[in-house]
Amino acid sequence: MVGPVLIVGAGVAGMTAAVELADAGVHTVLVERLSTVGGNALRLYKAFPTDDCFFCFEGNRWRPGIRKCFYRSALTDQPNIDLRVNTTVVDISGTPGSFTVRLRTEPTYVDPKKCILCGLCTTRSEAFKLSSPQCQPQTVSVDPTLLDDEARRVASECPTHAIDLDATPSEDTLVVSDIVIATGYHEFKPQGVQEYGYGEHPNIITQLELAEMLDPTGPSGGVLLRPSDGAPVERVMMVQCVGSRSVDHFPFCSKICCVFALKHANIIAQEHNGIRVDVVYMDIRTYDRHERYYRMARRAGVGFIRGRVSRVVPRDDGRLDVVIYDSLLDQYLQYEVDLFVLSSALEPSEGTAALISQLGLQDRSGFVAPVEDGSVDGVMAGDHVFVCGTALGPAEVPESVTQARAVVSRILQGGV
């Protein structure tokens, strides 16, 4: 018998698998370690290949009658989905087809059914925040490390009594027929990698951090200002292959970072008049239909410098001096920039390694490796264990969604 099915991770891959299994009548338990669903896609602003705002990304194609926006998705009204946020897997035992899974749920402190998003708590204490205007469940999240006297005072003033700061963790044990790993990726933060200076100056950021700056619903309202002093940005430099294709970090090409860097370069060229963008690269790898982003960037006047960054030196006026070895000119060049943006590797999420070890799976540079079972979909990781999305390795959203659908098809055929 199929179900219940445990899905670990509620990014686009896990959410797609959950909704489509649930629609087919299979009970699913969708476990998410954060307090809201959506995963990394929640932070991306516009999405290739369609350049839609990510909130309504068509690639996910929800059921007819449901808005395309996956943050207002079927997740919250589908009785076959048991969504557990702030939850992780503690251990897994049993046998394939009948796994016993122990889950631990940390308190969310705010009841999403009662919270009316009045904004009282978020304006009074940093412990409360809205992770995104479109987040699901539609409620504020709480950072327990920031709870102080003011947070406790505001909790008692919540007009709907939605906040309970005395809530405690809980554990639950379930028996499930199949397990789907959809734990996704984490953006590599090159702290301590000397040539990039990440963490040493606020104007050195990653592409996900840039996506948040470009987003009109983000903290800067979509205006590009230097984090160090709020001065307008005039010159942006992006550097490719940060941590990827590297003997010191990750041996693989992260596949999508050339495309998302070009996407951001084009957004800046189109929406932020007069800002100069240069991209420092080893190779530009725009796979499949994404070559158009490279052509668009060229036409928009984005500069391309083939070489490697040698060092970044902060200046007194808030700018950064970037020294680059240009491998075409065979010489060192120096540029002055306001924002230095790192196209970092996609590394496996925290927690993926534990699942690989608990289930005795194979790994591929830390991501879950599919078993060679002669199929073309590559989503089977073990007996009644499946994997989809970026838990398999760097991938774009449409690919993650397609893999999730392949998993659903396999499970509906009896988990083979």
Ligand SMILES: Cc1cc2nc3c(=O)[nH]c(=O)nc-3n(C[C@H](O)[C@H](O)[C@H](O)COP(=O)(O)OP(=O)(O)OC[C@H]3O[C@@H](n4cnc5c(N)ncnc54)[C@H](O)[C@@H]3O)c2cc1C
């Ligand atoms: C800068 C940047 C720009 C991008 N732009 C685009 C774009 O324009 N178009 C596009 O198609 N793609 C883009 N991508 C890729 C896109 O982000 C991914 O394809 C997509 O988010 C993958 O979804 P996912 O569900 O596989 O993983 P994730 O989004 O990483 O979701 C995984 C979820 O699992 C949860 N989780 C992790 N570990 C555990 C655990 N142990 N227990 C419970 N829960 C867990 C996480 O909290 C998360 O919610 C971009 C990526 C980056 C870095």
Ligand code: SF4
């Ligand atoms: S004060 Fe209460 S209702 Fe208002 S946003 Fe905070 S939790 Fe929600």
Ligand code: SF4
């Ligand atoms: S996709 Fe581009 S930036 Fe990313 S690792 Fe590959 S070559 Fe480097």
